[in-house]
Amino acid sequence: MGKLLKRWGLLTWTLPALAFLLAFALYPLGYALVISLFRYRLTDPTGSRAFVGLQNYLQALQDPQVLGSLGNTLLFVGVASGLELILGLGIAVLLDQRLPGMAWVRALLLTPMALAPVVAALVWRALYNPDFGLVSQLLRGLGIPLGRGLVGEAHTALWALIWVDIWQWTPLLAITLFAGLQSQPPELLQAAQLDGANGWQGFRYISLPLLRPVLTVALLLRAMELFKIFDSVFVITGGGPGRATEVLNYHIFKVGLTFFDVGYGAALSVLLMGIVSVFLALYGWVVGWGDRAP
Amino acid sequence: MKLLEKPEQVPTTASEVGSRFVWDPRHAVKRPLRWLYPLLLYGLVALVLLVFLLPLGWMLLISLKTGQGSQTINLFQSFRPSWENYRALWQEVPVARYLLNTLIVSVGSTLLALLLGIPAGYGLARQPGSWANGLALALLGIRLFPPIALLLPFYLMMRDLRLLDSYTGLILLQSVFKITFVAWFMRGFFVGMPQVLEEAALVDGCSRWGAFWRVALPLSLPGVITVSLLGLIFSWNDFFSPLVLSGVRTRLLTLGILEAFSTYEVAWGRMSALGVIAVLPVLLLALGLQRYYVRGLTAGAVRE
Numbered sequence: 001m002g003k004l005l006k007r008w009g010l011l012t013w014t015l016p017a018l019a020f021l022l023a024f025a026l027y028p029l030g031y032a033l034v035i036s037l038f039r040y041r042l043t044d045p046t047g048s049r050a051f052v053g054l055q056n057y058l059q060a061l062q063d064p065q066v067l068g069s070l071g072n073t074l075l076f077v078g079v080a081s082g083l084e085l086i087l088g089l090g091i092a093v094l095l096d097q098r099l100p101g102m103a104w105v106r107a108l109l110l111t112p113m114a115l116a117p118v119v120a121a122l123v124w125r126a127l128y129n130p131d132f133g134l135v136s137q138l139l140r141g142l143g144i145p146l147g148r149g150l151v152g153e154a155h156t157a158l159w160a161l162i163w164v165d166i167w168q169w170t171p172l173l174a175i176t177l178f179a180g181l182q183s184q185p186p187e188l189l190q191a192a193q194l195d196g197a198n199g200w201q202g203f204r205y206i207s208l209p210l211l212r213p214v215l216t217v218a219l220l221l222r223a224m225e226l227f228k229i230f231d232s233v234f235v236i237t238g239g240g241p242g243r244a245t246e247v248l249n250y251h252i253f254k255v256g257l258t259f260f261d262v263g264y265g266a267a268l269s270v271l272l273m274g275i276v277s278v279f280l281a282l283y284g285w286v287v288g289w290g291d292r293a294p
Numbered sequence: 295m296k297l298l299e300k301p302e303q304v305p306t307t308a309s310e311v312g313s314r315f316v317w318d319p320r321h322a323v324k325r326p327l328r329w330l331y332p333l334l335l336y337g338l339v340a341l342v343l344l345v346f347l348l349p350l351g352w353m354l355l356i357s358l359k360t361g362q363g364s365q366t367i368n369l370f371q372s373f374r375p376s377w378e379n380y381r382a383l384w385q386e387v388p389v390a391r392y393l394l395n396t397l398i399v400s401v402g403s404t405l406l407a408l409l410l411g412i413p414a415g416y417g418l419a420r421q422p423g424s425w426a427n428g429l430a431l432a433l434l435g436i437r438l439f440p441p442i443a444l445l446l447p448f449y450l451m452m453r454d455l456r457l458l459d460s461y462t463g464l465i466l467l468q469s470v471f472k473i474t475f476v477a478w479f480m481r482g483f484f485v486g487m488p489q490v491l492e493e494a495a496l497v498d499g500c501s502r503w504g505a506f507w508r509v510a511l512p513l514s515l516p517g518v519i520t521v522s523l524l525g526l527i528f529s530w531n532d533f534f535s536p537l538v539l540s541g542v543r544t545r546l547l548t549l550g551i552l553e554a555f556s557t558y559e560v561a562w563g564r565m566s567a568l569g570v571i572a573v574l575p576v577l578l579l580a581l582g583l584q585r586y587y588v589r590g591l592t593a594g595a596v597r598e
Contacts, residue, residue, distance in 0.1 A: 012417065013417030014429060018414070020470075020473060028451055032446060105342075110584050117531065122552070123349050126565065172588070172591055175588050228441060234533075253442060256449075
């Protein structure tokens with residue numbers, strides 16, 4: 001123990017936390033890895049587990065429900081993160097203007113992201129309600145045919161959910177990118193202005209390139225958060241109509257914790273972790289694993 | 295790696311910003327139309343605020359309407375605000391019970407996360423070398439993983455330990471999500487704090503623990519308070535862990551709201567009141583803490 005203390009120095013201070021994470025994060029994750037190799041259903045009264053090797057994984061890769069939910073997830077992540085980034089950038093530039101009252105605007109923009117995602121989802125479920133909802137009334141006023149409402153129709157439901165996410169999280173991107181703009185050294189832009197660059201050129205050739213690292217990291221973080229999307233799907237559509245809004249997360253929840261086919265559910269969650277790990281590695285590559293000492 | 299230190303460096307008020315050069319589209323315009331630009335910009339600001347705040351304003355207004363009026367489309371027609379919905383709701387739904395449950399679990403898990411996370415953050419901040427950096431990023435990695443991957447095995451584990459529908463199970467699960475965050479956040483805080491005073495304490499014969507306990511920890515109190523409040527907000531907003539682990543006895547607020555909402559779907563006023571009750575405390579907290587709140591959410595995105 002004394003030797004360990006010396007060799008690891010202050011890192012021994014992390015041991016309690018690491019022990020906790022080992023017991024309640026890594027052990028469960030390892031357990032998931034193990035049961036993903038079994039045919040294991042809690043609904044089976046005999047409680048039998050049969051080792052099936054990679055069969056759960058092979059089944060997953062051929063399962064149209066899994067592939068459909070994966071498609072929905074990727075569409076959701078791609079469209080939402082992209083639009084949030086573009087809108088966020090626009091709003092960030094707007095916030096960066098030297099106008100009185102902007103500090104208030106920034107504070108007010110915080111409102112949506114402070115809401116519990118469940119509550120945000122409930123608000124939008126009400127807004128989308130085909131009878132009374134404000135959105136439905138607006139669309140009706142504009143003469144747009146509603147059918148069973150935006151979330152009631154298979155071809156619009158996923159987009160309606162994407163909008164909820166855009167509504168809740170664009171402000172975060174806006175404020176992040178605004179902070180990025182504010183931390184840029186002003187000299188380069190001033191020099192460009194002296195050389196006769198107009199505002200657009202200054203933004204396009206000076207600010208935007210300087211902002212690129214922040215843009216990349218914010219996009220990756222947002223994409224990883226979007227892979228967790230669950231609350232709004234659960235609350236607003238329950239994956240429906242049909243399977244139009246079933247994302248991978250929700251599908252895993254259904255398989256593992258509603259149908260209690262835990263072996264198969266674990267295999268699916270391992271696959272999801274694999275996908276997110278790619279983004280995580282990308283993120284690590286961008287911020288540089290371990291090479292920036294304090 | 296200086297990701298989380300010194301929020302003061304970002305100018306946030308107009309006067310602070312005024313001291314430096316900011317890109318300004320007015321430069322792009324011919325002089326005679328200059329006066330239009332602030333107008334245009336304020337128009338855009340108004341549009342943005344409308345889009346992001348209208349849904350909540352709508353909910354607030356409806357929650358203050360009563361009786362027949364709560365179903366009508368024209369909001370301002372004979373609008374007389376009343377607390378009727380809130381009063382009735384308090385009697386019909388065990389809101390107090392949900393609040394108490396949420397309070398127990400959030401305080402418990404936050405305390406546990408602080409207890410384990412602060413020393414971890416301190417160790418990571420004060421130990422030079424790539425091991426510490428790698429470990430810190432691994433912690434961040436755990437935070438970014440999808441919770442569903444953890445929830446399924448965690449559910450089985452808690453079932454075997456007979457901890458379903460218990461405060462303990464919920465506290466343990468929420469602590470997992472919080473510890474990595476606390477360690478990561480506090481590490482940034484300690485990194486940004488000058489070491490001189492701690493070194494002086496060490497020279498004066500303090501142990502490392504003494505220097506931490508008597509010098510570093512008191513100085514980091516603002517960070518500790520921030521991270522605690524963020525931890526409480528996380529519990530308040532969390533939906534996944536109660537959905538999977540809680541039962542009749544330990545129902546937390548978010549799940550309670552969802553169930554009550556389904557009951558009140560037609561009773562617009564009640565439902566909106568419930569929404570407002572759920573939103574207000576955390577909204578006020580987040581507004582008060584806005585810089586730190588954003589910082590907690592974007593940990594890793596912006597460096598200075």
